[in-house]
Amino acid sequence: MTTQTRIATQPIPGQKPGTSGLRKKTRVFMQPGYLENFVQSIWDGIGGIAGKTLVVGGDGRFFNEAAIQTILKMAAASGAARVIVGQNGFLSTPAASNLIRVRGADGGVILSASHNPGGPDEDFGIKYNMSNGGPAPEGVTDAIFAATETIAHYDIQEGPDADLSVIGERPFGVMTLTVVDPVAEYAALMEKLFDFKAIRDLLKSGYQLRFDAMHAITGPYAVEILERRLGAAPGSVVNAVPSPDFGGGHPDPNPVWAKDLMDAMYAPDGPDFGAASDGDGDRNMIVGKGCYVTPSDSLAVLAANAQLAPGYASGLKGVARSMPTSCAVDRVAEARGMPCYATPTGWKFFGNLLDAGMATLCGEESAGTGSDHVREKDGLWAVLLWLNILAVKKQSVAEVMAEHWAEFGRTYYSRHDYEAIETGVANDLMAALRGSLGGLPGQAAGDLVVESAEDFSYTDPVDGSVASRQGVQIRFEGGARVVLRLSGTGTEGATLRVYLERFDPADFGQDPQGALAPVIKAVEALAGIAARTGRSGPDVIT
Numbered sequence: 186m187t188t189q190t191r192i193a194t195q196p197i198p199g200q201k202p203g204t205s206g207l208r209k210k211t212r213v214f215m216q217p218g219y220l221e222n223f224v225q226s227i228w229d230g231i232g233g234i235a236g237k238t239l240v241v242g243g244d245g246r247f248f249n250e251a252a253i254q255t256i257l258k259m260a261a262a263s264g265a266a267r268v269i270v271g272q273n274g275f276l277s278t279p280a281a282s283n284l285i286r287v288r289g290a291d292g293g294v295i296l297s298a299s300h301n302p303g304g305p306d307e308d309f310g311i312k313y314n315m316s317n318g319g320p321a322p323e324g325v326t327d328a329i330f331a332a333t334e335t336i337a338h339y340d341i342q343e344g345p346d347a348d349l350s351v352i353g354e355r356p357f358g359v360m361t362l363t364v365v366d367p368v369a370e371y372a373a374l375m376e377k378l379f380d381f382k383a384i385r386d387l388l389k390s391g392y393q394l395r396f397d398a399m400h401a402i403t404g405p406y407a408v409e410i411l412e413r414r415l416g417a418a419p420g421s422v423v424n425a426v427p428s429p430d431f432g433g434g435h436p437d438p439n440p441v442w443a444k445d446l447m448d449a450m451y452a453p454d455g456p457d458f459g460a461a462s463d464g465d466g467d468r469n470m471i472v473g474k475g476c477y478v479t480p481s482d483s484l485a486v487l488a489a490n491a492q493l494a495p496g497y498a499s500g501l502k503g504v505a506r507s508m509p510t511s512c513a514v515d516r517v518a519e520a521r522g523m524p525c526y527a528t529p530t531g532w533k534f535f536g537n538l539l540d541a542g543m544a545t546l547c548g549e550e551s552a553g554t555g556s557d558h559v560r561e562k563d564g565l566w567a568v569l570l571w572l573n574i575l576a577v578k579k580q581s582v583a584e585v586m587a588e589h590w591a592e593f594g595r596t597y598y599s600r601h602d603y604e605a606i607e608t609g610v611a612n613d614l615m616a617a618l619r620g621s622l623g624g625l626p627g628q629a630a631g632d633l634v635v636e637s638a639e640d641f642s643y644t645d646p647v648d649g650s651v652a653s654r655q656g657v658q659i660r661f662e663g664g665a666r667v668v669l670r671l672s673g674t675g676t677e678g679a680t681l682r683v684y685l686e687r688f689d690p691a692d693f694g695q696d697p698q699g700a701l702a703p704v705i706k707a708v709e710a711l712a713g714i715a716a717r718t719g720r721s722g723p724d725v726i727t
């Protein structure tokens with residue numbers, strides 16, 4: 186027997202969703218009523234869930250299943266018709282997006298703090314996705330936030346937890362609970378998009394592959410797809426078993442946090458192709474033998490070659506990148522005569538372009554690439570598209586890059602992060618910079634001269650919604666650019682991100698930090714980062 190209970194509560198300050206849902210320290214979420222308040226506010230913010238079908242799943246981090254049990258009890262108490270959950274509460278973010286779409290669900294709740302570490306003293310997160318499979322747009326997250334500020338009670342079903350270990354369908358209170366294999370439908374989609382035979386032939390030829398799942402959710406997906414279906418040697422997927430604290434690591438696929446993979450790929454007898462994915466499986470890193478591919482370059486290469494995969498054989502309708510992502514993809518779009526959109530940071534801004542058929546491929550400097558196959562970025566998808574391209578072109582990653590730069594030129598690019606700066610200091614830095622923008626054009630900055638300076642504002646071409654104050658963008662004469670913004674995903678203090686780029690049409694062999702030295706000097710002159718933060722350099726360089 187189950188009973189529904191209405192519990193009186195009051196607003197908890199600070200439940201405002203950021204770039205990608207609500208992210209907090211896990212212990213914050215574990216406080217009595219904290220998760221419940223936010224979940225009820227989702228239901229209230231989207232106009233109720235009575236009679237609706239939801240997909241629920243997460244990346245398996247600490248508190249994942251406990252949170253899902255609460256969400257199921259609250260969905261049942263609010264009259265949901267059906268909830269579809271990945272077995273043991275597991276769903277990668279792109280697989281959740283796909284399930285929402287293929288099952289015709291009204292929306293979904295995804296539990297993850299993405300690439301942030303997991304554990305009782307680390308991070309947790311929750312976000313709502315719409316019926317198109319994509320993150321809720323700002324209008325909806327604003328309504329959810331507004332509901333958190335007026336909440337007076339939440340509804341929850343009392344009684345035992347649901348059994349999430351057994352696949353199948355059964356009643357849970359008044360609703361139907363459907364527990365599904367988290368991998369099956371996602372793997373079927375990948376088989377439709379890519380030339381599995383070509384990739385299988387490549388792998389059979391002795392080609393060595395290493396995929397680092399970083400103890401996170403893509404392990405089971407990668408083992409099934411890369412090893413079982415494509416025939417990569419057993420063990421090609423490393424750190425393949427998801428763990429609640431990601432093996433104590435930081436599941437962010439970049440050269441800093443995926444150092445083991447980088448070392449292997451730069452060793453003389455290393456594999457031919459390396460890749461990694463993040464906590465919830467939407468980010469990716471691509472690295473060839475001795476050849477790291479920046480996310481911005483990866484997007485450009487995929488845009489230039491996607492038609493080699495069956496799912497994209499008819500060409501791309503357009504491409505989109507976040508504003509801080511390098512302009513490398515713009516050059517591909519221009520050469521191929523397709524539209525290229527620059528959006529604010531955050532995958533949710535791509536949703537309308539994908540839904541409207543204006544863009545097929547999207548990507549961000551933050552290691553996210555994806556297409557209109559789902560409405561999230563998709564780590565394994567990017568790996569498979571790369572493998573498909575390599576298999577057809579019969580080239581190494583380094584050869585593909587060399588050919589790409591020879592055709593389009595090279596956009597040297599790097600991101601410098603200053604982490605856990607005092608919030609006041611970071612806000613003052615940005616405010617001073619914003620205040621100076623009007624006078625910058627024509628001014629010297631280090632050895633460069635400012636051409637234009639703006640606080641990026643985006644008007645969505647589909648629904649006309651406006652997102653302003655999305656980051657300071659300064660262009661220099663001669664084609665260099667810098668973008669400065671504060672991270673929207675951190676849980677402690679502020680992180681200043683400085684995105685640097687410089688185009689070179691002919692000299693492709695430079696060290697990126699060296700090639701970018703004039704831009705680094707110019708941004709210091711304009712923003713005074715060292716003086717204001719007391720830091721002698723960035724904490725992380727990607």
Ligand code: G6P
Binds near residue numbers: 530
């Ligand atoms: C998440 C979002 C991405 C976004 C990234 C930026 O991963 O899903 O779309 O690019 O956050 O985070 P930031 O910390 O720079 O706000």
Ligand code: ZN
Binds near residue numbers: 463465467
């Ligand atoms: Zn992620």
